[in-house]
Amino acid sequence: MHVGIIGGNGWIGGALARALVAGGSLGEADLTLSCRSAPPGWLPGARWTRDSRELAERSDVIVLSVRPQDWPAIDVAAPGKLVVSVMAGVSLADIAGRLGTGRVVRALPNAAAEVGRSYTPWTAAAEVTEADRAAVRLLVEAIGSGDEVGSEAEIDYMTGLSGTGPAYPALLATALIADAVAHGLPPAVARRAVVEMLIGTGRLLEAKDEDPAETVKAFVDYRGVTAEGIEAMRAAGFDAAVAKGLGAALAKSLALQGA
Numbered sequence: 001m002h003v004g005i006i007g008g009n010g011w012i013g014g015a016l017a018r019a020l021v022a023g024g025s026l027g028e029a030d031l032t033l034s035c036r037s038a039p040p041g042w043l044p045g046a047r048w049t050r051d052s053r054e055l056a057e058r059s060d061v062i063v064l065s066v067r068p069q070d071w072p073a074i075d076v077a078a079p080g081k082l083v084v085s086v087m088a089g090v091s092l093a094d095i096a097g098r099l100g101t102g103r104v105v106r107a108l109p110n111a112a113a114e115v116g117r118s119y120t121p122w123t124a125a126a127e128v129t130e131a132d133r134a135a136v137r138l139l140v141e142a143i144g145s146g147d148e149v150g151s152e153a154e155i156d157y158m159t160g161l162s163g164t165g166p167a168y169p170a171l172l173a174t175a176l177i178a179d180a181v182a183h184g185l186p187p188a189v190a191r192r193a194v195v196e197m198l199i200g201t202g203r204l205l206e207a208k209d210e211d212p213a214e215t216v217k218a219f220v221d222y223r224g225v226t227a228e229g230i231e232a233m234r235a236a237g238f239d240a241a242v243a244k245g246l247g248a249a250l251a252k253s254l255a256l257q258g259a
């Protein structure tokens, strides 16, 4: 299988290309990567090009990984080929119409692709075959894990949820570290404490395989220091702030459709 990534020098496209090679799914020679600027120098054995049409001709699977605002300028046709878009807010119908293929998938990774831990939901147009699905799973599993979901509405919602990747936990970490430093902790110690706590939390939630609400309840029921912290955060509007943030992200994701 030859994979072409339009925007292969970018944050997500580059992470995908490097993961495919590092994980042994593809060799460098099985990749064609396009960009506007000069090729970045990594994956020298891949074919680098500025010509999306050349990329499409060489590829069995074409990954669209440019920013939504750059999508209208992409000049490419891919009649009958499998196309996997990771772009936020660009619909299956738009891609199918522009590229001349019904074999279109929308996948929504996140920046943890860089460390092989993206959660990537994806949805497929009606003409996508079982063999195509196997190819999509190969891409998704190269950068982490994922699920096929039944509708584009779910992808649009998850663009502002899992698609944001490390952003919201990093926001929480920033607030935690700022408070710790304001209370006199050395910044390096505060940072290490918070980052290790987030890593440990992820591993614990993964290992327990239970609703995180159960973990929160266990701490509240303990009636110690943590319960006081949780209840004060909730009283100050923690849940409402999260819902408001996700609402704003969803609105932006939907607004991209009409942009």
Ligand SMILES: NC(=O)c1ccc[n+]([C@@H]2O[C@H](COP(=O)([O-])OP(=O)(O)OC[C@H]3O[C@@H](n4cnc5c(N)ncnc54)[C@H](OP(=O)(O)O)[C@@H]3O)[C@@H](O)[C@H]2O)c1
Residues within 6 Å of the ligand: 006, 007, 008, 009, 010, 011, 012, 013, 034, 035, 036, 037, 038, 050, 052, 064, 065, 066, 067, 068, 070, 073, 074, 086, 087, 088, 108, 109, 110, 111, 163, 164, 165
């Ligand atoms: N970053 C995330 O966390 C994330 C998460 C989920 C989904 N996404 C989606 O993934 C897509 C890529 O995002 P990104 O964060 O990887 O953006 P990015 O780092 O800006 O990468 C996009 C790349 O597209 C290239 N490009 C633009 N126009 C091109 C053209 N005509 N031909 C070839 N290459 C072209 C750019 O190349 P030059 O640098 O050479 O101009 C750039 O490196 C977006 O649609 C975004 O919505 C991103």
